[in-house]
Amino acid sequence: MAKDTVSVTDNVTGKTIELPIYHGTLGPGAVDIGKFFREFGYVTFDPGFVSTASCRSSITYIDGEKGQLLYRGYPIEQLAEKSSFLEVAYLMLHSELPSQDEQQAFLEKITRHTMINESLKSFYQGFNHDAHPMAIMVGVVGSLSAFYHDSTDIRNPEHREIAAHRLIAKMPTIAAACYKHSIGEPFIYPQNALSYCGNLLNMMFSMPCESYEVDPVAQKALDMIFILHADHEQNASTSTIRLAGSSAANPFACVASGIAALWGPAHGGANEAVLHMLDEIGDVKNIPKFLEKAKDKEDPFRLMGFGHRIYKNFDPRATLIRKMCHEVLSKLGDENDPLFELALKLEEIALQDDYFKQRQLYPNVDFYSGIIYKVLGIPTNMFTVMFAIARTVGWVAQWMEMIGDPDQRIARPRQLYEGPVMRDYVEFSKRS
Ligand code: CMC
Numbered sequence: 001m002a003k004d005t006v007s008v009t010d011n012v013t014g015k016t017i018e019l020p021i022y023h024g025t026l027g028p029g030a031v032d033i034g035k036f037f038r039e040f041g042y043v044t045f046d047p048g049f050v051s052t053a054s055c056r057s058s059i060t061y062i063d064g065e066k067g068q069l070l071y072r073g074y075p076i077e078q079l080a081e082k083s084s085f086l087e088v089a090y091l092m093l094h095s096e097l098p099s100q101d102e103q104q105a106f107l108e109k110i111t112r113h114t115m116i117n118e119s120l121k122s123f124y125q126g127f128n129h130d131a132h133p134m135a136i137m138v139g140v141v142g143s144l145s146a147f148y149h150d151s152t153d154i155r156n157p158e159h160r161e162i163a164a165h166r167l168i169a170k171m172p173t174i175a176a177a178c179y180k181h182s183i184g185e186p187f188i189y190p191q192n193a194l195s196y197c198g199n200l201l202n203m204m205f206s207m208p209c210e211s212y213e214v215d216p217v218a219q220k221a222l223d224m225i226f227i228l229h230a231d232h233e234q235n236a237s238t239s240t241i242r243l244a245g246s247s248a249a250n251p252f253a254c255v256a257s258g259i260a261a262l263w264g265p266a267h268g269g270a271n272e273a274v275l276h277m278l279d280e281i282g283d284v285k286n287i288p289k290f291l292e293k294a295k296d297k298e299d300p301f302r303l304m305g306f307g308h309r310i311y312k313n314f315d316p317r318a319t320l321i322r323k324m325c326h327e328v329l330s331k332l333g334d335e336n337d338p339l340f341e342l343a344l345k346l347e348e349i350a351l352q353d354d355y356f357k358q359r360q361l362y363p364n365v366d367f368y369s370g371i372i373y374k375v376l377g378i379p380t381n382m383f384t385v386m387f388a389i390a391r392t393v394g395w396v397a398q399w400m401e402m403i404g405d406p407d408q409r410i411a412r413p414r415q416l417y418e419g420p421v422m423r424d425y426v427e428f429s430k431r432s
Helices: 036-040 076-082 085-094 100-112 118-125 133-146 157-183 196-205 216-229 236-245 251-262 270-281 284-295 316-332 338-352 354-358 365-375 380-403
Strands: 004-009 016-022 060-063 068-071
Touching (some): 016 036, 068 076, 068 085, 068 316, 076 216, 076 316, 085 100, 085 196, 085 380, 100 157, 118 133, 118 157, 133 251, 133 380, 157 251, 157 380, 216 316, 216 365, 251 380, 270 284, 270 338, 270 365, 270 380, 284 338, 284 354, 316 365, 338 354, 338 365, 365 380
Antiparallel strands (some): 060 068
């Protein structure tokens, strides 16, 4: 299959082997190191997967130098402007944009699965009202496999598809219930006449005793943020899902593992951390002090919402979100919102700073998304939950791609062992 090869010589033994290089449609080629251990007796070492492709994929492509993000080949800018979140979901799952009939059928399927089992609701009662909504979400999503036995046979393509639809459809219902539980209000049933994001807003903010109208600006903003968050190739949570799924675990359990990985502040938890950071900075005059803290290697403080493993020029999602932030604030808030002004100033000052320039650290998708969420009335501890709703589309698409891959095997990384060499057990009575 591969025409190109790379020769690798072990300078200790003088042995040389040829390793095939595979070329995808875009991006760097990949050296197949599958026979490395067999031939040389060494494993390869790459903590953080900096140079390691863990799979083949046809879903999402990122060019970090150009600041380019493509879903199934379509630029994120075009999708954000012209598409909708559920159309993007269809694209992710089925590789192509839907025809009008396909779109209609897909919307009906997703709409039919928005309810959650009534017994599932009692799970929420086990959590204190002050539990973090991500903690609740990990538990509730993991428990879905106990309710939907008819979609956990991962070798059955129909089961896989129903599971994917159920996860995408139920996430907003589960997320809104997390929020309602935290504020002690009754859960609101999904309204299937509403759009995906309109339904989420309704379930979060309406009450049985009052009428509530979904704000079209809020609905559109949320839809666009969800498009931007829908997938990001082999990031930490998606890789977690692929790793969990490689053992043939059911998709609900896999997505729960992805939610757990997403929660960390280096990943999806960054949107919540950005707001806490901006609150802590408090005022433009304090920016230099906090930049110094971010640069100080002895200080654990980092500029949250800054930096990315792949983007080394700009994150195209951040550019779109910044623009959306202006729009949302001008329509629903105040364009001179002090928090937004502080964020803009922080970005401006950091981008002129040598430390950030040399390390190619730019605002990422999480830097401005929290400001929009705040204007929409979404509480800070729900920010990462919003991210999880959107990323579920990418997670299930990547999981389905993996299960359908004939080369798929259980993921089982090796290690460089640095522990004690073999030694004999010392009887308890002989230890001082
Ligand atoms: N503030 C200060 N210094 C930073 C930052 C930052 N936010 N990010 C990276 N650096 C420094 C880092 O200390 C290192 O410096 P040196 O070369 O002197 O040791 C250099 O830049 C390279 O950083 P790294 O940690 O090796 O880069 P990474 O690719 O392992 O980490 C990252 C990427 C996103 C985890 C990291 O930039 C970070 O922690 N950023 C803040 C958290 C954040 O915003 N996360 C959201 C990421 S985008 C959305 C998502 O994934 O969900």
